[in-house]
Amino acid sequence: MRNDTDDFLSLFLNGTPLLDVRAPVEFAKGAFPGAANIALINDDERHQIGICYKQHGQQAAIDLGNELVSGTEREQRMQAWQQWWQANPNGYLYCFRGGLRSQTTQAWLREAGIDAPLVTGGYKAMRRFLLDEMEACIAALPFEILCGRTGCAKTRVIESQTNAVDLEGLAHHRGSSFGRRPGGQPTQIDFDNALAIAMLKQRAQSPARVLLEDESKLIGRCHLPFSLQDKISTCPRIIINETLESRVQVTLEDYVVGPLEEYRQHFGEKQALHYLGEELLAAMDRIRRRLGGLRHQQLRQQLSEALAVQAISGDTGLHEDWIRTLLSDYYDPMYDYMLSRREGDIVFEGSRNEVMAFLEERQTPDA
Secondary structure (H helix, E strand, O other): OOOOEOOHHHHHHOOOOEEEOOOHHHHHHOOOOOOEEOOOOOHHHHHHHHHHHHHHOHHHHHHHHHHHOOHHHHHHHHHHHHHHHHHOOOOEEEOOOOOHHHHHHHHHHHHOOOOOOEEOOHHHHHHHHHHHHHHHHHHHOOEEEEEEOOOOOHHHHHHHOOOEEOHHHHHOOOOOOOOOOOOOOOOHHHHHHHHHHHHHHHHHOOOOOEEEEOOOOEEOOEEOOHHHHHHHHHOOEEEEOOOHHHHHHHHHHHHHHHHHHHHHHHHOHHHHHHHHHHHHHHHHHHOHHHHOHHHHHHHHHHHHHHHHHHHHHOOOOOHHHHHHHHHHHHHHHHHHHHHHOOOOOEEEEEOHHHHHHHHHHHOOOOO
16 A cells, blocks of 8 residues: 655656546646546535535535435546546545545545555645745756747757757747647646646756746746746847748748648648638737737738638748748847847857757767
8 A cells, every 4th residue: 555645746757647636627727737637526516515614514514525426426436536546556646735535535445445645735735846846946947048039940949959948838839929829828827837847857857957948928828937037038048040031931830830730630621721810810910009000901911811822722822921021020129129138148149950059069978
């Protein structure tokens, strides 16, 4: 029989399977990467028990819970827990504070012959651990910041490095007005939890440096910790310089070609281009004020024409026109201004291929 644990670091570093028995509404507000939610009580039952607790006390609430989760309801939940445990025999279970709900689940599973250890302190304790450790990691890790204008493929460089944290990947967003992706973004709590775990894993590797992409305070609607914002603005920088035409092609892939494939996976072939078009036009409208009325109108018309041609022939070439103008007249001035406010020393500057070669060279033991 395995003991209950409060070794939160090992749980997160090892990717230990976690069974969350909180109500679905609690899980939706915030959870840990990979955790499965099979609740002891559902949202409606939780609401009824909460009212009972306030009006009649703990024992009455416990009695009501036993009444609500009995018979067929109990059997169904037991089956779901047993199936999960058969697939994840090294897992742990938890509720909000490691109290009655997880202890009840543990006892029921024990009656069925299943050893199901608890996470001591539950979700609340693990969440507090992650927030504290994230701040410690941000303070201690030796960050370097990868900079470059839109279309320099910074994220692709980040994805190629083991000593990097992909902030945009964690936020499920490409980091610009056109950066929304099918499936939406995680909640702020989910983003914080995933970021903290990514930082813990980097710290465990004791890297000479950790690469981050240059980001503003928000990636979509996910807010970076203030301490990380400060580090990004002051840490040493690596700058990618690419030609405008090269950046047009990368942006075409990131804004049109790649998202279209994601929409296909979510909505099917027939609806994918429709949803992509709606999102691109909405993104253009979101920056209307910054573009100015005339330029917004011109770019929106170019985008609409490009989408119409793409719908008929599949050709994406016309998208290059509005992307080229958007980069040179809108994103580049914003980037240049942001870069002028960064304080960190420049470690290296070159093309994407040169930056990749520089990073690879520094991975050698003598670097």
